[in-house]
Amino acid sequence: MLRYTFNRLLMMIPTLLGVAILVFFLLRLMPGDPVAMMLMGDGGANVPPHVLVEERARLGLDKPMYVQFLKWFGGVMQGDFGYSMWTGKSVIYEIGIRLELSMQVAVMATILAILLALPLGTLSAIYKDTWIDHSIRMFSIAGLAVPSFWLGMIIILLLLSNFAWIPPLTFTPFFEDPWLNLSQLIWPAIAVGYRYSSVATRMMRSSILEVMQEDYIRTARAKGVYERLVIARHAMRNAMLPVVTVIGLEFAFLIGGLVVTEQVFNLNGIGKLFVQAVARGDYTLIQGLVLLVAVFFVLINFFIDLLYGLLDPRIRYR
């Protein structure tokens, strides 16, 4: 297991380096001069050319590309992602104050997806081709089609007309008032979690159907194990593997869903920050955010692989 972990860890290095290079050079292709944009703002006030040159020198933008990259990458390695060109605060600070909110919604959506997918997928498989199966499948196919931001709007619409609820303007941290916090965040979690649970439900269904064909299920039945236990202990456990993968892979979608859904619920999270940064052309911030999201995603996949190795020892030997 240690060797497997180590090998997987080594494989991550070229990917992460590639991610950093891609992010850096992609953003250098951005049209417009960020210094001019920063100093002149939207008004287009006249700034003397020598000030622009000085500012460029101060930010190190007059150096060759590879020097800029090495300087930036060296900083990133030490946890210094630079400063937002718009607010002047450090990128880490800007992300830090918003991370808790986005992470909480993401985690809640994941829990919701797992809680829904495991029983629904299993039920759908056991009662294959009955009305139970048909309705669960319709529910999950619909989940793939409904855009999360629209679902969010519909939720707001329903809450508004039935309970006069509007998305709150400020976010209450969990430890300040858990109840208020959950009542605020459950709705965005449902909006982004629906698609997530649908994908997992479909995977769980096909996985259970596959596992039920295995010899050990027949053996368990033959030795007289209750059907309930056959399903819970033999089928569900073995069907979990692909579901775990899909939940990990869909985490990327979840982050994407959050980018849009945070706008709808007026949540000041990572997604909203990202959209703002793009709108303002704040490229140190975009750079930092995209890099962090990608690193996070690579790490998630790494842990999924480890979990895979733990759940199915055969994989470690490959």
Place this chain on the structure above:
Amino acid sequence: MNTAAVTITYKVPVRRHPVRLFITQQPLGAAGLIIIVLMAIAAMFAPWVAPYDPLAINYNAMLARPSAEHWLGTDSFGRDVLSRIIYGARTALAVGFLASFIGSTIGAIVGVVSAYFGGKTDMVIQRIMDVILSFPIIVLAITVVAVLGKNIVFGLDINLVIAIGLPMVPKVARVVRSSALAIRELPYIDAARTAGFSHLRIIFRHILPNVVAPYLIMLTAFVAQAILAEASLSFLGLGVTEPTPSWGLMLSGAAADFYEQAPWMIVFPGLAISLAVFAFNLFGDSLRDWLDPKIKL
């Protein structure tokens, strides 16, 4: 050995058109296909199908309820919602098809090249694909949109299409590569090599035609995702811009200010997105079951 004479009766298979075969074997997929075709017709003939000009502002009918004149109501400028949805189908289908086509085609070529040459080339290409895969679709698309800006060709933002198509490349490449790896070992590829054909000719004439099944499956599956991506980007104000009708754009901005007064402004464009994505998913799933059930997306 059983020596008794065995008579085998052959049922001579009736040759049927593949489209008819698909419809009888995959009724759900056929239903999806019908929705897609109807949408495509409405989009193509929008000027004749739509009851109003989608851009016509009518201050006498602002935020009008759904009625006989305006079936799905009007928006805050008095523009007919139904007409805007019909014209919006143009944007959604054009961007969806084109992005998916470009992304899948490049992905298929990358996958086949990677499998055909193998070794170091394969390794390098796969690492590059891993890097692109490390970005969530929307995040990568938004970044590309921000970097490339706008580039309107024939009324279509080609950079938006690229931004949505790019994240598909590694996914298609991966699936096509694994199919192509198996084909590479087949005798007719050796035969082609012996005949002295160039790499390019072998790739394009002998391998690519044989990975059409996974290519088509990925292509249809990604149209649905591309439509969703276009809607999301337009919703964020980073995709299609006013006054071009787009489903995502219809949901952004003003729509949210009129939750209570004009819920139809929110409900119907979203239903249009959902219906389109649903139809493509249904068709894509059935196409996969029909062509090659082993392919995992």
